[in-house]
Amino acid sequence: MSLPHAILTALLEKPSSGLELTRRFDKSIGYFWSATHQQIYRELGKLEGEGLIRALPAEQPARGQKKSYEVLPAGRAELARWTAAAQDPKPLRDTLLLRLRAAAVVGTAGLEADLRRHLELHRRQLAEYEEIERRDFPPERNAPEDRLRHLVLRAGIDLETFWTQWLSHALAEFPEPPAGGETD
């Protein structure tokens, strides 16, 4: 029950068409909530049916025609309700940790290369976030309306920092020891 609220947030920030939303879900919003265009169109239809958003009139409701949406008061109310409602944190579900645990049983052969690749990917993501921070939140301007957005970005930076450090640590004690539990 989060995708509709992600879309409401995006549309409140700026009314958009499906494709524009898709583009924005590949960038800023997608940093913590990704979605494909198929999901977005499906959800836009639902939200419109529920009266939370409406299409801006542009005459043609035809197929290849751009169609922009804006949030209705009911949509804003629903988003505010959802934002304030108590929600339990979802338990972690991470493939890489699972693979490490599996490697303890079937052996580590071949795993190291992918760990290195992940490390490189996380380093790149971290650099990208830090670049955004430099650009959008320089130390001097600390406007209160930026605080929440900066906080979200900090979470991204800290998470990528965690992954790079943890992967470095993992790789450090990886290559040399035979690491128990081979194919027996």
Added chain:
Amino acid sequence: MSLPHAILTALLEKPSSGLELTRRFDKSIGYFWSATHQQIYRELGKLEGEGLIRALPAEQPARGQKKSYEVLPAGRAELARWTAAAQDPKPLRDTLLLRLRAAAVVGTAGLEADLRRHLELHRRQLAEYEEIERRDFPPERNAPEDRLRHLVLRAGIDLETFWTQWLSHALAEFPEPPAGGETD
């Protein structure tokens, strides 16, 4: 495509029935890959059909009868293959960050209480992990076959540490400022 491999790993560590697996997915394995008993039974059926595991014979295949499974060689091979195969990290998808971004638009009313609750939950989880670390991985015994398991636990500890720190930081600059973008 991870649940079957989580189950294979669990069964290699110790052959079990569906319910026993469910219990283990509420503890150690569930710390990074959770699953309900419905998922587990469904997946056990599939894995058996594919010849990766088999039921230990106990005469009754009846409904209320315990049924234990063990991993076949094909299952072990598949797990080794999957563990070594390259996989892209899944993009982050976090509700709390989304709610913060939404709060930047519709206002922060009511959010703070749930942030406090999350902080408390993460603190508890962190304490639990640290307790496990003290119990299972004391500094003196550093057996090589424990290394990978310890590494996985460290990831859990570091992640919970991140959340507690980030949430503390978030709450610190939260209460006082009016935080732009109220219900207008």
Added chain:
DNA sequence: ACCTGCATGTAACAGGTTACATGATTCG
């Protein structure tokens, strides 16, 4: 006229969640 790119969709499927159903065992 044709091709490429933009834009909106449909369909089928896989994985996860929730609610419920059924049989066996144990304990009062």
Added chain:
DNA sequence: CGAATCATGTAACCTGTTACATGCAGGT
């Protein structure tokens, strides 16, 4: 015998993923 508990399962649904379909606009 009845209730509680253990154990295995079914069914319906929701979300997310992948592959494909359709219409329009602009360039050559």
